[in-house]
Amino acid sequence: MTIQNLIDTGRFEVVNAGDDLTREIKDVFCCDLLSICMSKGIEDAAWVTVMGNVNTLAVMTLTDMACIVLAEGARMDEVGLQKAQSEGFTVLRTEDPIYPSARFIDDMIHA
Amino acid sequence: MSDSLEFKYQIDGEDFARVGHASTDVKKKLKMMGLPPDVIRRVSIAIYEGEINMVIHAYGGEITVTISEGDVKMVLADKGPGIPDIEKAMTAGYSTASESVRNLGFGAGMGLPNMKKYTDSIEIETELGVGTTVTMHVKF
Ligand SMILES: Nc1ncnc2c1ncn2[C@@H]1O[C@H](COP(=O)(O)OP(=O)(O)OP(=O)(O)O)[C@@H](O)[C@H]1O
Ligand SMILES: [Mg+2]
Numbered sequence: 001m002t003i004q005n006l007i008d009t010g011r012f013e014v015v016n017a018g019d020d021l022t023r024e025i026k027d028v029f030c031c032d033l034l035s036i037c038m039s040k041g042i043e044d045a046a047w048v049t050v051m052g053n054v055n056t057l058a059v060m061t062l063t064d065m066a067c068i069v070l071a072e073g074a075r076m077d078e079v080g081l082q083k084a085q086s087e088g089f090t091v092l093r094t095e096d097p098i099y100p101s102a103r104f105i106d107d108m109i110h111a
Numbered sequence: 112m113s114d115s116l117e118f119k120y121q122i123d124g125e126d127f128a129r130v131g132h133a134s135t136d137v138k139k140k141l142k143m144m145g146l147p148p149d150v151i152r153r154v155s156i157a158i159y160e161g162e163i164n165m166v167i168h169a170y171g172g173e174i175t176v177t178i179s180e181g182d183v184k185m186v187l188a189d190k191g192p193g194i195p196d197i198e199k200a201m202t203a204g205y206s207t208a209s210e211s212v213r214n215l216g217f218g219a220g221m222g223l224p225n226m227k228k229y230t231d232s233i234e235i236e237t238e239l240g241v242g243t244t245v246t247m248h249v250k251f
Contacts, residue, residue: 033219034163038156039229051216055163058131062138062155079128 001025001108003067003090006046011104012069012092015076019088025066025109028102034059041065048102052076052091054083067091069105071098115179122162122189124171127215133174134159144178150251153229154183157247160222161187167212168192169243183249185230193239201227 004021007014029045031037034055041047041063048069049056057080060068067090070076076084076091084091094101118140120133138155158174165172169191177184194200201223208218227233230247237243 032216033221034216035160035219035221035225037216038159039221039225049216053215054128055131055215055217058135058159061135062131062159063152083128 001111006067006105006108007090007092009104009108012094012101015070015091015093016081016084016089018067018084018090021090023066025105027109028106029065030098030102038063046102046105048098048105050074050098052093053080056080057083057087057089060089061087069094069101071096071101115177117178118176120162120174120176122165122171122174124166124169124191126171127166130163130166131159133162137176141178141183146183147251150183150249153249154185156229157226157249158185158187160226161185161245161247163217164222165189165191167208167217172242181251183251185247185249186244187247188242188244190242193241193243194235194237195239197235197237 003023006025025046027042027045029042030048032049032051037059043064045065046067046069047060047065048071050072052070052074056068070093073095134155137158138151141151169189172189175186199205203224204220206218206220212218231250232248234246
C-alpha cells in the first residue's frame with residue numbers, strides 16, 4: 001500500500017501530503033517515547049503516535065519511517081507543521097485511539 | 112578512503128526547532144559516502160540521542176564527527192551542568208527530564224543506554240558546573 005492509497009481510504013485527515021506519495025508503507029509502528037522510537041522505529045512503517053512536534057519528524061527521518069499518523073486527536077504544532085511542509089513529509093491525523101488506527105493500516109497493508 | 116573527513120556542528124541549546132539537524136545531516140553524508148545501512152543507523156541513533164541531551168540537559172554545545180578508514184568518531188562537547196552520577200545516568204529508565212520536556216516525548220531515560228548499545232565504545236568525561244564530553248566510536 002502506498003501513502004497515496006492510505007490517504008485515498010479517507011480514514012485520516014491529511015495534515016500535510018508529502019512529496020513522495022508513491023512510497024510503499026510496509027509496516028506499522030506505535031510508540032510515543034522518542035528514544036525508544038529512535039532505536040525500535042521500523043523502516044517504511046506508518047508511525048502512529050500522539051507526539052506532534054519537530055522531534056517526531058526528526059525521528060521519522062532518522063529511522064526512515066514512511067509517514068506519521070497522529071492519533072487520539074493529537075495535532076502537529078506550528079513549527080512541526082512548517083517543517084513537514086518545507087521538507088515534504090506526510091502527516092495524517094485522526095480523533096481515534098492508537099490501536100484501531102494502527103490496526104486499520106495493518107489491515108490495509110495485508111488486504 | 113585513506114584521508115579522514117571531519118564535520119562540525121554547533122548545537123543551540125535554546126533551539127528546539129532545529130534539534131536533530133546534526134544527526135540528520137550526518138546521516139545524509141554517510142549515505143552519500145555509501146556506508147553500510149547498519150552503520151548509518153547506529154551512528155544516527157548515537158548522534159541524535161547525544162544531540163538531544165545537549166539541548167535538554169545542557170545548553171547546547173559542539174559535535175565533531177570524524178570519518179576515517181573503518182571508523183566513525185563522534186565527540187559531543189557541552190558546557191552544561193555535568194552529570195553527578197554517570198552510572199545512574201547510564202541506567203535504562205533513569206531521567207531527570209522536566210515535565211515540559213517529557214511532554215515533547217523525551218524522558219524515557221533511554222538515550223544514554225541507546226548510545227552505549229549502538230556504538231562500539233562510549234566514554235563520558237564530565238565535571239559538575241563545567242560540562243560533559245561524550246566520545247563514541249562506531250567501527251565498520
Ligand atoms: N549532556 C548532559 N549533561 C547533563 N546531564 C546529562 C547529559 N546527558 C544526560 N544527562 C543526564 O542523564 C540522564 C539520562 O540521560 P538519557 O539520555 O539516558 O535519558 P533522558 O535524556 O532523560 O531521556 P531520553 O533520552 O530517553 O529522552 C538525564 O536525564 C540527565 O539527568
Ligand atoms: Mg536523552
